Amino acid sequence: MLILAALLGPAVLFGLALLAATVSRRRWANAAVYGACALVAVAGLAVAVTALLNGSTETLTLPLGIPWIGMHFRLDALAAVFLVVVNLGGAVASLFAIGYGRHETSPERVVPFVPAFIAAMNLVVVSDDAFTFLFAWECMSVLSWALVVSHDRDPQNLRAGLIYVAMAGFGTFALMICFAVMAAGGDFTFAAMRAHGAGLPGLVLALALLGAGSKAGIFPLHAWLPLAHPAAPGHVSALMSGVMTKVAVYGFIRITFDLMGPVDWTLSLAVIAIGAVTALLGVLYALMQHDLKRLLAYHTVENIGIIFVALGMALAFRAAHLPAAAALAATAALFHVFNHSLFKSLLFFGAGAIQNATGTRDIDRLGGLIRTMPQTALAFLIGATAISALPPLNGFASEWMVFQAAFLSGSLPQWGLRLLIPTAAAILALSAALAAACFVKAFGVTFLGRARSAAATAARETDRVSRLAMAALAGGCIVAGVVPGFFTNLLGPASQMLTTARMPIANAVSPLVPVAANHNTYSGLIIALGLIGATLLVAALVHLLANRATRRSDTWDCGHPEINLLAQYSAGSFAQPIRRVYASIAFGARETVEMPAPCDLAPAKFTATLHDSAWELLYAPVGKTIGFLADRLNPFQYLTIRAYLGIVFVALVLLLTGLAIWS
Amino acid sequence: MDTLTVAHFLAGSLVLLSFSLLYQDRLPPLINTFAAQSLVLALAIGWQAETQHAPHLLITAAIEFGFKTVLIPLVLTWIIRNLKIHRTVEIVVGVGPTILAGMALVGLAMALMMRATPGIGVLARQDLVFALSVVLLGMLMMVTRRNAVSQVIGFMSIENGLVLAATGAKGMPFVVETSVAFSVLIALIVTGIFLFRIRERFDSMDVAVIDQFRGER
Incomplete structure (x- = not known):
């Protein structure tokens, strides 16, 4: 029963996460938790590779979750491939974190979430009904969000977390509708969807692209990704970028290749x-x-x-x-x-x-x-x-x-x-x-x-x-x-x-x-x-043909004769030709040079400006609309108790009147 | 008198007592009227137990009588005596318009229920009309009163309407009726503590003082 072994991993990791939450402030917790996490992930990797070599498909229904429906799990070749990716990434990231995590200033905000995050990604891959899939998917989103905002003193991290959680919610919502469209018969198991095929393939594909694609980071739904991935600690960035986007790709493959049929x-x-x-x-x-x-x-x-x-x-x-x-x-x-x-x-x-x-x-x-x-x-x-x-x-x-x-x-x-x-x-x-x-x-x-x-x-x-x-x-x-x-x-x-x-x-x-x-x-x-x-x-030729005779010349200056180290060839210098050729079209990049007047000793100024049109056209208007509505609704937070009662009462009476007139 | 007429009579009395709650401007009569309403409700439930052959409704009736007719009015009377507000006269703004609004609400409840429930007997439909009227009148009372104790009584009379609707319907699970009845008791405990706290802080039972404290008015 490989699938039991594959489910045991996430179960142990969730338990480990709970344990880690209680001990994460101890000095030994970092190495112990990450070490255990790496061992469990290696075991999961072994299970996944065995499943790949066996090539068999196993299913399992556990009496958890929604009563009388349960949670369905399935370990097939596709799931096994992604289990390899998740557990390999998880194992190596845990190993890296044993060293990296020692520098963590507040380990209690990071250590408990990492095993749970790896466990949730494992669960997404082996789930075999829409409820289990979405539950694990949302766990994965929320746990990674917690890791993104773990260093919340930096306002940029908070902003990244807000955009991430909004986009993750949007993606899950799209996937939810996607599964609802596919489960036309009301049966939300993947087996039923597979047998049934997709009724509205265009809509399902669009929703899968929106849902799984926003998590994977396809354009123009990528905006959260370059903000959230860097905000997390190093090993979590690796997990999010290297592994979580792959779980999103898995969701897309599962829907389009497997569940939709031809x-x-x-x-x-x-x-x-x-x-x-x-x-x-x-x-x-x-x-x-x-x-x-x-x-x-x-x-x-x-x-x-x-x-x-x-x-x-x-x-x-x-x-x-x-x-x-x-x-x-x-x-x-x-x-x-x-x-x-x-x-x-x-x-x-x-x-x-x-x-x-x-x-x-x-x-x-x-x-x-x-x-x-x-x-x-x-x-x-x-x-x-x-x-x-x-x-x-x-x-x-x-x-x-x-x-x-x-x-x-x-x-x-x-x-x-x-x-x-x-x-x-x-x-x-x-x-x-x-x-x-x-x-x-x-x-x-x-x-x-x-x-x-x-x-x-x-x-x-x-x-x-x-x-x-x-x-x-x-x-x-x-x-x-x-x-x-x-x-x-x-x-x-x-x-x-x-x-x-x-x-x-x-x-x-x-x-x-x-x-x-x-x-x-x-x-x-x-x-x-x-x-x-x-x-x-x-190397041999250089060694053989090199001239051993002594020559007198200037010391080589490594290509930068300036003493000022900041005057070396910089990242901006590397990017400049490409910015001029491509980014002037793609991002409306403009360069301006302000030269001081003759005899003025002020330094010359060079500014390069970029416009992220995806952000300006797609995200900024949505944000502005929400902000506007929130401002309009703000006074409702500061009413008197009687005013609230009155609003509820008037709303109820109006609704009932409407019902009385039109029913 | 057939069975439904008696139920009808009791439910109608509940609405009448709700109207009477609307214009009571002193707290002791207000509490007494509430106790009377609860007594009528207990009688109504007892009658339903008889006609529906549902003995468990007797338990609900007993709970209603014990809590709402006896215990809660006693506690409220004790509270207002302790807070020394039993002699104060609450200025009820616009008794006439309030009563007119209450009548409009009963009309609304009637129009709605007559449309929403075709196919059941006239008297049963009117029972639902009365229940909805009691709920709406209770809300109206909560909106128009400024004294916290009157608002609590308005809230409890809403509960009375809900229990009336729940017991009037045949086959409603027992747990619904009893839990509604018990929720009132919890509400009493919470509001009792709340009232003393308000008094301690603001030296008044007028909720407008809380608004002033929050800095809006």
């Missing part, structure tokens, strides 16, 4: 288009950020876009009865889900370690950290290389599979898709290139050059446990990039379930075959060996 190809157009726009705008937003964690959060938006493009292609291929291509696209999406959870957690760990060491997230105050934090720098570099989709790391492997699926779009019968998919692929290629540029900026300004502030100069390497967690994830990125075949094999049953087909079975040595051996293939191992070989060759 989906018309026209609906895939919307998914692909939204994914492509999300990917491009996500990376453009990221390029404009100078806050390291916010930059990473915007990259989550970008990667969610990539995943949605792949999912949309899988829907399109499935509708056209091209199972091999659909399997490729679905496997690519799931593999990217897994990969993104690895490298995004790794990068957020790095950002958390840097914040602990220097007290700032503003990359223009950092610099030169590669000398004081060499191991963090190496781990961050591996994560940055992976997210920039450079071989031989895992980001490249999954994005390559997405592109291979896009190349197969020529075999689709519909012209709309044959035009849209290559366009989306071109946009993805552009955003991958921009992501690489963004991480050159992030890594270069943070770790290279010279320290731009006293805090950055005084930085010390982070503790050993945190480094162990980062090393584990970096190792994962390398393994998944070098032998992607192992992972696509594991994803086979899930792909089988979603698209009735799976990718060809791969083994460690032979190259990854997306469709058939006469198409393109990719061998991460050969690329990795080639890269190592080339590096060794160049």
Whole structure:
């Protein structure tokens, strides 16, 4: 009974959370709670991998929740894949937190919520009826909200928490309507919905995009994500960005691929288009950020876009009865889900370690950290290389599979898709290139050059446990990039379930075959060996051919002759060309230079302004309307008791009169 | 007299006593009138127990009699004696308009119930009309009175209307009637404490003083 084991994990974690609430102020609580949490998550990971290898489907009904209906659970291949993501992310984040959490100023506001948060995400994945799903989903939202506002002294965190909780409520509401539409017969179990199929597929898909998409961070519902993810402590940011967005993707897959039954190809157009726009705008937003964690959060938006493009292609291929291509696209999406959870957690760990060491997230105050934090720098570099989709790391492997699926779009019968998919692929290629540029900026300004502030100069390497967690994830990125075949094999049953087909079975040595051996293939191992070989060759050549003769010349000034360290090439300098080319259209970016009058000794001033049109057109009007109404209703808070009684009385009489007249 | 006519007569008396509550401007007669209303209610419930062959309604009737006819009026009398407000005359603004408004409310209740409940007997429908009238008149009293004790009595007479409606309907679960009856007792305890606290703080029973304290008027 694997499903019992899979449910035992969340139960233990909830218990652990209660226990943690009582002891969290003790000195040993941090290590004990996170250590136990990591162990439970590792056990959950083992259960999930066993379920994937078995490939069986188990269901269970427990007499909890609503009387006589109970809670339904189901462990199938899709759920197992996401259980792997949740528990792997949870285990590594707990490990990182053993070290990171020691710097926490108020652990009682963080420690109890983390195990419960991981447990809620586990429950979402294994739930098999709408009530259980929404209950776990809402638990996940509320617990993560509590973590976002854990440092409530900072007004920005409170604002982030408010926007997050409003968006989370909106998303759950959309999902609730979505399930209500699908459960036309009044039976809210997923089994009934699966048998029934969706009556109004367009509406259901739109609601799934609104509900699950707002949690995942698709444009333009992403606005809360870059505010809330950075506000939380480092390991929680990693959990939210690396894991919770994936649970949202799971919700979308469960509804569109599993519960809705066959989906018309026209609906895939919307998914692909939204994914492509999300990917491009996500990376453009990221390029404009100078806050390291916010930059990473915007990259989550970008990667969610990539995943949605792949999912949309899988829907399109499935509708056209091209199972091999659909399997490729679905496997690519799931593999990217897994990969993104690895490298995004790794990068957020790095950002958390840097914040602990220097007290700032503003990359223009950092610099030169590669000398004081060499191991963090190496781990961050591996994560940055992976997210920039450079071989031989895992980001490249999954994005390559997405592109291979896009190349197969020529075999689709519909012209709309044959035009849209290559366009989306071109946009993805552009955003991958921009992501690489963004991480050159992030890594270069943070770790290279010279320290731009006293805090950055005084930085010390982070503790050993945190480094162990980062090393584990970096190792994962390398393994998944070098032998992607192992992972696509594991994803086979899930792909089988979603698209009735799976990718060809791969083994460690032979190259990854997306469709058939006469198409393109990719061998991460050969690329990795080639890269190592080339590096060794160049090193040897440099060693052999270098000139040992002494020369007299100026000392090399590292490219910045100015003594002022702030005059180094900054994040803004990196972003400027891209801001001029793309952001002037996307965000209405404008630059103004104010030169002082001749003979005036005042400094010249350079200002760059950006407009977030999604915020200004979509969110600001809603906020203004609510504010206006709240102001109008405000006097009702300060009436006399008799006035309240009078209002109730008059309202009752008016309603009754209305009823008497019209009934 | 057939059974329904008696029920009808008792329910009608309740409405009449509600009207009488509206214009009592001294507290002891107000409490007495409330006790009389509760007594009539207990009789009405007892009659329902007889006609519906529902012995559990006798328990409700006993609760109503014990609490609302005896205990609550005694406690309220004790409270106003302790607070030394039993001789004060409350200025009831506009007795005439209030009574007219009360009549309009009864008309409203009649118009509504006659439309909302077709298909049951005329007398049973009029019972519901009376119950709704008692509720609405109680609310009217709460709105028009300024003295906290009068407001409490208005609240209790709303409860009387609710209990009348609950016992008049056949097959209403016993738990509903008893819980409504018990809720009044809880309300008495809370309001009793509340009244002493108001007096302690503001040296008056006029709720307008609380409004002044909150800084609005």
